[in-house]
Amino acid sequence: MTAAEAVEAVQREMTAFARRARASAGRMHPELSLVSYTLLGHLEERGGCRATDLAAHYALDKSTVSRQVGALERAGLIERRADPDDHRVQVLHLTGTGRRLLAQVTESRRAAFRERLADWPEEDLARFAAYLIRYNAWTPPDAPDA
Template identity: 90%
Template sequence: MTIFARRARASAGRMHPELSLVSYTLLGHLEERGGCRATDLAAHYALDKSTVSRQVAALERAGLIERRLDPEDHRVQVLHLTEAGQEILAQVTRSRRAAFRERLAGWPEEDLVRFAAYLERYNAGQGDPDSA
């Protein structure tokens, strides 16, 4: 699992030099949710607000996310992917999928089926797919 995590962190950096695994994960969450508040990110990932604040600031500086006023409550700012953020996320996702396909290309079908079943079982046991 440690090697798997190291590879995931390293692959995000290779795909885009400013995009850590945490940044990639946050961008993916924002895309999936259609935007959310920084406090929602902190709560979802059980992170300190200051940690999320630093990550959000870095993503804003990189032009990958932007803050918009919540139309229902103008006191609240909602984080959304910018067009550049959507493009980077899509690029990294495509690259990661290609890397997975390449690594698994020589595997026999029965091994792939077994591996997929094990991943599904592992993920189902966690409840929240974003928690480790």
């Protein structure tokens, strides 16, 4: 396989992976989209953050994040709290319900990955993980945080 063919195969397979991830997210928890799951995960990982930080991190339009945040608030999964350092700023945090739902969906996703990768040799899994980490770590030269 040439480099050009390999790049084409990577693009095709990453597109299929993204499509499958979106579809399976809906099956794992119908009320929690892949975007919502990702935002909840980021809030948990960071211990809360501003909506503008979410938009910047995921390179999403502020209005898109605003709609997602509104839906997550209405569902009782996140709440706004005043920033202790600047009371003009609202920081988004998971609620107890949000933490429980995120843990449930995360475990379902892990189980699905374990099942799909169950017959892979350990060295293949390690190599695949390393390649994904390397791929996702790349930042375009003109990116704001580059």
